[in-house]
Amino acid sequence: MAGGGKSRHARLRVRSVGPEPSASVGHAGHNAGPTETVTVLVRRSATSNEDRFVIRRQPRMKVLDLLVAIQRDHDPSLAFRYSCRVAMCGTCALRMDGTAGLACQTAVPDHLREVHLAPLAGLPVLRDLVVDVAPFFARWAAVTPYLVPHPGATAPARVRPDSPERQVIDPALDCITCGICYSACSVSEDGRDFLGPAALNRAMVLIADSRDASRSERLARIGNLDGVDRCHYIGGCTSCCPKDLDPFGAIRQLRRWRLTGIQGIPTP
């Protein structure tokens, strides 16, 4: 796949050893052109086992295409979610060989023979690859995710694009609430009381926003027991965000603000 895109979309690693899919005839090894088929092992909720499907490769295939092919040609009962297929809805998230990512954006590399697909971690499975995102959004809701406007605000605020607040907010804004960071975060996954990376990233954005009238309440909120101090500081969230956000950086930012106060950003 042509690399070089700036986003950190999950990359499936090609293993050079491993069982040869039975239907892949005459295409062994790395230099022999793409494999003709890909073996997909999908975790199923009915049995808790993996089902094995051998899928004919199409050019420029995504993991989402593997799922569509399974459903269309092999097992119409396979349940998975997607909506936009352009990295905007965040509903196609799952784990591929253990790494969480977006099915619609993850390429099936030319020499991939086998891939394991499983639902996101840390969220209840509704069926097969479909999870209930309610626990993720419960934490999101817990940080008061909406703007609390100043009572007098009747016109769009004048905010220069090069202002300090926008320098902090803009790179953190385009969260698609896919839950991938949540799934990758061992603290969230444990089911422990932790707001988690996406919700904290949202809190950081609102605290920096001079249009918000609730800054001090927010700073107090993320300092609670389930807040920033729960984070283990390993950064698993940031390394898998499909939108290149840095929730780990947001958490560090929040801790700094709590210790030293907010500098350089106008108070509301």
Add this chain to the structure above:
Amino acid sequence: MSDLPDPELIETDVAIIGTGGAGLMCALHIAEHSPACDVTLVSKGIVGKSGCTRMVQGGFNAVLNPRDSIEDHFADTLAGGYWLNDQELAWTLVNDAPKVVNELETRVGCFFDRAPDGAIHQKAFAGQTFDRTVHRGDLTGLEIMGRLRDQMFRIGVRELEDVRALDLVIDDNGVAGLSALDIRSGQPILIAARVVVMATGGAATMYRLATPAREKTGDGIAMCYRAGLELRDMEMLQFHPTGLLVGESRLTGALLEEGLRGSGALLLNALGERFMTRYDPERMERSTRDVVSRGSYLEIVEGRGTPDGGVFIDISSVLSADEIRRRFPGMVDRTRRLGQDLSLGPVEVSPVAHFQMGGVVIDVDCHTSLPGLLVAGEDSGGVHGANRLGGNGVAESTVFGARAGDTAARLVTERARGRPSPGAAQQSFARAFRPLGTDAGEHPMALTRELKDLMWQQAGVVRNRANLSAALDALDDLSARTARTRAPGPPEMNPTWQEALDLENQVVAARCLVASALVREESRGAHFRADFPDRDDRRWLRSIRIKADADGRPEIHTVPVDLSRLAPTGIEDHPANAVDTRMPDQTESPGHSGRADEGGSTT
């Protein structure tokens, strides 16, 4: 259907079907007016994360600059719509758009891109005489839907997620509620309501190549058609000229944004010719969506396309790679991930089905002919006429969603809650549950493919009578077969079953489209007839209306467009006032449709 489970009963004041821009703005406005009102969101996908509003890249048209004017936005919208628009609806759109942008910024919490001086930045979009498109990078819809979704946590509405509406339930008093299906459990639900708002976002997915989100299978159109409502302009289906071709991949149809053509990108056929010289030598690639789509389509069918059935867009020979990366990072990224690179060479594209201009007939307050039923967003018809301007779509869904909310808040105080008897929804549930019990019949996924191929080949970018007639016959056949599909497996989260239900609705919408397209014997906007290639204002400044007769067969008539706000030059003898196009309760004179006249003062 004796073994049909008893439906769960939910009582509410307002049931909103769909959680895109129209649905969530509606909920928000109801909460502003009457916080005590009980609102239920019915969402086929995840709330706020399904539908196309979320996918809006380009932006939102609104008059904010004192040098711009409401009148100009209005004139652009009508010219862009080839004068088929309902002028009251278009006038309402352009008047409310600045207020809604203001509301999104100051109350909802959206933040749109700023100009260096700190004011909201507005960019140029095709077909407009002023740079009036508000945006957040090239992810505008994400910002709008993300923040609207956040507002739902504030106002606290009942969210029925993964629940699909099946049918409207009607009693003597108008709409009484709806039948629905919990996709997760497979259980039927009966919702009793005072007011129902339809906002399911249209039917533009019925083509092989299409941009919209997967949930949008014409459910709202089909529900309204089955309930006897009148649809208008269903032949007007917009094709976007630059959808990516990615072979068999589901990513085929992902858009390359219009700004590329605006910045000088070339369109080339497989022979390397700049083919737009044949179709619009003056504006070339910068011509409107309909003209460019048609040009590309004709190149492809006449054998000058790529082996995969596409043409090339090339910006790399016009701008430097660095410049392209700087100005179109999202688009470069998108092509790279598909194994190509916009900044380095030509990329294969094709026209793709994009947006449904037609829909349910509404008035400026989203009323329909069925008391208690409101329709907003892409499910409604008339705002855009024969062709939608880029940037007017999300404006429509938020403006009319907000108005539907205002109207609903008023109506709940006037209307009793419907008491749908289980019997009233019996037919709807029986139809919905039919595929589940059977082992015989065709697989719906194969039929969906047949439908999409059929529509693409016979009712697509270029149409003619023979093809449309053949398509109508084929749709009759498909319609009969969709009534005999099978969905093996359990009721819980059964994708085949859901596909069967999607398909039935898509076929209903497709038949309305083809039947209307057959009647319009001229070419206008998105509708191009090879056998009637010219626009004919003398005969066809008329809107085509279709509704089901008592036996469910389509009944068609036409209504002249009311041109009283603005008329195109050169058609003074148009029979403008022969028949009224608007709703019975506001027919007296144009221009007194309530708040639309307040003007467009902005900040």
